[in-house]
Amino acid sequence: MLDLRFVRENPEKVKEGAARKRIEIGGLVDRLLALDAEHRSLLQKTEEIRAGQKRAGRDIAAARDTGLRERLLAEQAAAKREGKELEGRLALLEGEIREALLRLPQPPAPEVPDGASDAENVEVRRWGEPPRFPFPARDHVAIGEGLGGVDLERGARLAGSRNYLLLGPVALLEEAVMRFAYDRMVAKGFVPVAIPVLVNDAAMVGTGYYPGGEAQAYRVAEDGLSLVGTAEVPLTSIHAGEILEEEELPKRFLGQSCCFRREAGAAGRETRGLYRVHQFRKIEQVVLCASDPAESARWHAAILENAEEILRALELPYRVVAVCGGDLGAGQVSKFDVETWMPSRGAYGETHSASRFHDFQARRLNLRYRGRDGKVRFVHTLNNTVVASPRILIALLENHQREDGSVGIPPPLRAAMGGREVLQPRARPG
């Protein structure tokens, strides 16, 4: 959410920002400013009336004379009616203002590349060489089935399309990579938190998923709760409504969650395999830092590097792209995606997404800190994937596959795989 005062003083910046993000806001800014002007003038009138009422109340209490008392009471009745009406209009205006504010996007940082879609994201760097296989390479579905470790048919039978089963060695591989990533982040000083994955609307609105993202979430209407699409939602919301001390910052949280996405509107897109699924597991890193653009930019680089280190340890080629304006979410100031090489796609596929928000989420969450100077400010929030599965399994299985259908296990995962260095295919397929 933007600061109303910022919108008031910089309406053009807000409009330009939305345009750079290719987010259609129509006349929302001008409408908001009109509502705001009306609200402020009405507020002044209402406050005068209220102040008068308070004074009159005291006079009535003090009035000994019955006649005087009756007269004052009659006057009060009229003032009260007028006050009630004004307050009703104020409440309406406030609701509309908040609604408009919730829908205004955060302008992107100046260095964010221009562009309409992910096709115009700009590559920042590459690491590793995509493997060249001297044999017909399989995709992760074929490899996984060959290992007896992936069952899409029964997954769909149980829960519909975009659902899957991981079995035996692949289920273990998932555990191994999750645990490896988790331990590594704990060693870096991130605080591991076990969090709810079913959260209230305050958390969904606070992190910016609602309003707007309702169609992507599984929401339990009876309880007013939603299954999260990422641990970012509960992790970022932990301190909602609080005033932290600057000394406590930065807060660095680590969380693992099941993530649920309806993938509405993605029908027919990437239907094969484990790339786009309704339920997956993800380890997420979240940082709350002081309200300083330079500092939050430094943390942005740091959480990006954390993810890259994991991929290098897993010997997976990847590239980093700076996400262009049109591919940014409403709240994001800037975002880098990490894309890992996926041989079956003959391309890099998104496995990580590192975002920084400035105070966009913090303002919605009412998440503040008291600075060393005594002033209260909103924190800056950031987050990035550490590892997400099964997407990471696509890269692991496909990049480390061998001609005989076996799959090499990168060194950091071997201990958790009982010391094995290779996953062997089943003797007989099927």
Add this chain to the structure above:
RNA sequence: GGAGAGGUGGCAGAGUGGCCGAAUGCGGCGGCUUGCUAAGCCGUUGACGGGGUUUUCUCCCUGUCCGGGGGUUCGAAUCCCCCCCUCUCCGCCA
């Protein structure tokens, strides 16, 4: 799911219809005292919105906020209704 108790400022805790944004204590901040520390003493100390003032720091006026929402009343932290949360007991249960 049933019964009961409770939700007040950073924390503890008083306040049961009127000058209460809220006693008191702790904590925080500033100062005094002290060789240093501790202790002591004095003062100060909520958030948010609007208006005015100011080059910045600031200061003044005003409103809202005692879990959330609604109601009664001239006036609500205080009375009534609904909801949420916490605790205790019972039931159920991974």
